[in-house]
Each structure stands twice: as structure tokens, then as C-alpha cells.
Amino acid sequence: MExxxxxxxxxxxxxxxxxxxxNACLIITTNFHSxxxxxxxxxxxxxxxxxxxxPYIDGKASISRTARFFPTYWIFKPAMFLTSYxxxxxxxxxxxxxxxxxxxxxxxxxxxYFGIASAIALTLHSIFLGIKIDNDFYKLFRRIIMFVFIIxxxxxxxxxVKALYSTKNKISKYINQTVLKLKLFLVxxxxxxxxxxxxxxxxxxxxxxxxxxxxxxxxxxxxxxxxVISFYLLTFFMWKKIN
Numbered sequence: 001m002e003x004x005x006x007x008x009x010x011x012x013x014x015x016x017x018x019x020x021x022x023n024a025c026l027i028i029t030t031n032f033h034s035x036x037x038x039x040x041x042x043x044x045x046x047x048x049x050x051x052x053x054x055p056y057i058d059g060k061a062s063i064s065r066t067a068r069f070f071p072t073y074w075i076f077k078p079a080m081f082l083t084s085y086x087x088x089x090x091x092x093x094x095x096x097x098x099x100x101x102x103x104x105x106x107x108x109x110x111x112x113y114f115g116i117a118s119a120i121a122l123t124l125h126s127i128f129l130g131i132k133i134d135n136d137f138y139k140l141f142r143r144i145i146m147f148v149f150i151i152x153x154x155x156x157x158x159x160x161v162k163a164l165y166s167t168k169n170k171i172s173k174y175i176n177q178t179v180l181k182l183k184l185f186l187v188x189x190x191x192x193x194x195x196x197x198x199x200x201x202x203x204x205x206x207x208x209x210x211x212x213x214x215x216x217x218x219x220x221x222x223x224x225x226x227x228v229i230s231f232y233l234l235t236f237f238m239w240k241k242i243n
Contacts, residue, residue, distance in 0.1 A: 001100060004174060004242050007093040010086050011235035017086070018229055021079030022063055025072035026055065029065075039070045056226070059212075059219030068130035080126035084119040090232070091115030091156065098163060101170045107163035115156035121149035150228070154194060157187050157231050179238040183231065190227050197224075 028035060029050045037045045048069045053060040067076035091112050098108050125145045161184050164171070168180065197220055200213070 001097070001174075001242050003093050003096040003100070004239050007090060007097060008236055008239040008241065010090050010093065011232040011239075014083060014086055014090060014232035015229045015236070017079050018083050018225075021075050022067070022225065024075050025063075025067040026061075028072050028075075029061075029069075035071050036069070055218055056222045057219060059215035059217070059222070062218045063221055063225060064129060073130050077126050077129065080122055084123040084126075087119040087122070088116050091119075094160060097171075098167065102163075102167040105163050105167060107159045107166065111156045111159035111163060114152045114159065118149050118152035118156055121145055121152060125149060150194070150224075153228055154187070154190050157183075157228075158191065161187050174240055174242065175238050176240065179234055183234045183238065186227065186231055186234065190224070193220075193224065193227075 029048075030052060033045070033049050036048050039045070040048060050061055050066065055061050055063075055066075067073060094115075095108055095112050098105050125142070128142055128145070161180075164175070164180060165184070168175070168177070200220070201217060
């Protein structure tokens with residue numbers, strides 16, 4: 001079935017594009033200081049540089065901190081726009097797949113609506129990234145948009161996995177059952193981590209019984225990002241190529 005091949009081929013790019021873009025921004029910000037100096041000047045550029053770090057563990061910088069200044073926003077923003085576009089295509093391809101195998105599946109509209117809404121939220125977040133407006137409402141708006149993207153993305157993934165399991169007998173010859181189980185485990189983990197993280201993110205200040213909350217939140221952001229996009233990497237390996 002053509003739609004299966006399309007969903008399979010596009011899913012790998014939903015993993016590769018943001019992964020490469022985010023880590024390219026990190027590498028440039030921490031290692032290619034000369035590029036930053038060329039734009040901001042040697043004195044002003046110091047505030048935009050970052051030292052050696054591995055934020056997936058040490059959490060010394062957020063993703064947005066590495067991506068909202070020159071030249072990294074020229075990588076991050078186009079990559080996120082492209083990711084948003086292929087995300088929408090991905091959810092529509094999955095809709096077509098289920099319309100073929102199980103058009104009455106109650107989860108179809110749910111994963112499509114939440115999936116497309118998450119892609120739109122990602123686009124909005126990318127548009128406003130790096131725009132400085134000293135206004136509390138604007139800052140709250142940006143946080144809400146990012147929160148909406150994460151929640152809608154996880155909900156869409158959960159509904160898609162639910163749909164796959166409810167239809168797995170009809171699509172069994174087209175999928176790798178082991179990878180489907182891994183997708184279920186991944187989504188379940190993302191949901192649990194999200195629930196546990198809400199009180200941590202909500203804590204005021206940067207210190208909690210000797211724990212640097214700022215660094216903890218940043219490390220959580222980087223690792224959660226990997227978890228979310230890994231869902232699409234598993235999609236690539238789940239679907240078997242249809243000749």
C-alpha cells in the first residue's frame with residue numbers, strides 16, 4: 001500500500017531534521033565562537049557564547065538558548081518549519097492508512113486533530129523564538145505554545161498507538177510487532193515522565209534541597225525532545241516496506 005511506504009519514508013525525516021538542527025545549534029554555540037563574533041563583535045558576542053557542555057546530562061543550557069541567536073536561528077527556524085510540514089503529512093498519511101484498514105476506528109480523528117495541532121504549535125513557537133518583548137503576557141504566551149505542542153504531540157502519539165493496537169490483527173503482516181511494543185513503551189514512558197515533571201517544572205526558584213532546578217529542567221527538556229522524536233524513528237522500523 002502506497003500510503004504505508006509514504007508514512008515510513010517521511011517518518012525518518014521527522015527524526016533526522018530536528019535532531020540534526022538542534023545539535024548543530026548546540027555545536028555552533030559551544031564551539032564555533034568565531035561565527036558569533038563576526039556578527040556581534042568581539043565584546044558583545046561574549047553573552048551569546050556557551051562553554052563546553054553536554055546538556056542532555058548537565059543541563060547547562062536550554063534548547064532555545066542555543067537556537068535563538070545568530071547564526072543558529074537560521075538553522076533552527078527553517079528546520080522546525082520543515083518538521084511542522086512533514087508532521088502534518090505524516091498524520092494525514094496515517095489517516096489514509098486507517099481509512100483503508102479500519103475506517104470506523106474511533107481514534108483516527110483524534111490522532112489527526114492533535115497531531116496537526118501540535119505541528120501548528122511548533123510553527124508558532126519557531127516564529128516567536130528569539131523575538132524579545134519585555135511583557136509578561138508575551139512570555140506566558142510563548143510558554144503556553146510550547147506546552148501545547150508537547151501535550152498535543154504526546155496525545156496524538158498515544159491515540160495512534162491505541163489505533164494501531166486496535167487494528168493490529170488487520171495490519172499484522174505489514175508491521176513489526178516488536179517495534180510496535182517499543183512504541184507503546186516509549187509513549188507510556190513519555191506520559192509518565194510528563195506527569196512527574198509537572199510539579200518539578202512548576203517549582204519556583206533554581207534550588208530545591210541542593211538540586212539545581214534550572215539545570216534539571218534543561219536536561220529534562222533535551223532528553224524529552226529525544227524521546228518525542230524517537231517515536232518517528234520507531235515508525236520507520238515498524239512498517240515493513242510494501243512492494
